[in-house]
Amino acid sequence: MSQLSITEETSASQLSEGLVLSDVSLELGDGEQRVRVLDHVNLHVANGEFAAVVGPSGSGKSSLLAVAGALSLPDSGSVKLGGRELITATKRQRAKYRLKDVGFVFQSGNLIPSLTAADQLRMVNRLAKGPRNFDPMPLLAAVGMEHRAKHRPGQLSGGERQRVGIARAMVTKPAVMLLDEPTAALDSARSREVVELLAQRAREMGIATVMVTHDREMLDLCDTVYGMNDGALSSQ
Numbered sequence: 001m002s003q004l005s006i007t008e009e010t011s012a013s014q015l016s017e018g019l020v021l022s023d024v025s026l027e028l029g030d031g032e033q034r035v036r037v038l039d040h041v042n043l044h045v046a047n048g049e050f051a052a053v054v055g056p057s058g059s060g061k062s063s064l065l066a067v068a069g070a071l072s073l074p075d076s077g078s079v080k081l082g083g084r085e086l087i088t089a090t091k092r093q094r095a096k097y098r099l100k101d102v103g104f105v106f107q108s109g110n111l112i113p114s115l116t117a118a119d120q121l122r123m124v125n126r127l128a129k130g131p132r133n134f135d136p137m138p139l140l141a142a143v144g145m146e147h148r149a150k151h152r153p154g155q156l157s158g159g160e161r162q163r164v165g166i167a168r169a170m171v172t173k174p175a176v177m178l179l180d181e182p183t184a185a186l187d188s189a190r191s192r193e194v195v196e197l198l199a200q201r202a203r204e205m206g207i208a209t210v211m212v213t214h215d216r217e218m219l220d221l222c223d224t225v226y227g228m229n230d231g232a233l234s235s236q
């Protein structure tokens with residue numbers, strides 16, 4: 001089968017197939033520490049689809065997102081965005097994919113300590129060569145953080161940091177959003193607001209979204225729910 005490679009310009013039609021992982025396997029560690037982290041995983045998330053992945057701690061959920069976001073390479077299988085294969089792409093192409101096509105919200109927030117909330121968003125816009133007149137305030141307002149725009153991560157609560165991370169993931173209008181427990185540090189009312197916002201954004205902008213969550217109360221907001229167990233993914 002012929003495979004499109006990642007090109008400099010990504011056309012809308014190329015992106016129409018969404019995110020497709022086929023037969024993805026990954027083992028990590030040596031000797032007795034060897035773990036089958038991903039076990040023949042198949043996943044198709046269409047553009048605008050909001051999919052959830054639930055499963056016990058250590059089952060491979062973050063590893064799945066890392067592979068989907070081209071942060072790590074699997075041992076075998078295929079990861080495609082809009083028909084473009086990521087596994088065989090060059091390092092540079094994969095870096096570009098991470099920057100422009102993927103909005104990643106990490107389990108830990110992962111903000112840059114020296115930058116204010118507004119500057120976290122501005123930096124992503126600059127790196128991705130977004131508009132010169134980019135205004136971070138509407139995105140910060142969307143997650144209820146406009147009143148903390150000038151705060152640095154050390155001056156924010158855990159939940160506030162998480163909300164800035166979510167706003168940052170939406171800066172580049174990505175083709176894929178990968179959310180690793182985006183609501184872990186939020187109260188239940190705020191969690192619901194944030195997940196509703198993410199789901200709405202995914203649908204409106206046609207973003208293929210995968211959200212890892214422990215929060216079963218959020219699952220009614222998702223289009224599809226998958227379960228992860230010992231590296232194996234199944235529909236729920």
Ligand SMILES: Nc1ncnc2c1ncn2[C@@H]1O[C@H](COP(=O)(O)OP(=O)(O)OP(=O)(O)O)[C@@H](O)[C@H]1O
Binds near residue numbers: 029033034037057061
């Ligand atoms: N370098 C490594 N060597 C060996 N095993 C590893 C390595 N990195 C991760 N693992 C194992 O891979 C498994 C999957 O880890 P992963 O972080 O994907 O789990 P998770 O489902 O996200 O868990 P949590 O809900 O706690 O975040 C875990 O059992 C972990 O111990």
Ligand SMILES: [Mg+2]
Binds near residue numbers: 061
């Ligand atoms: Mg995890």
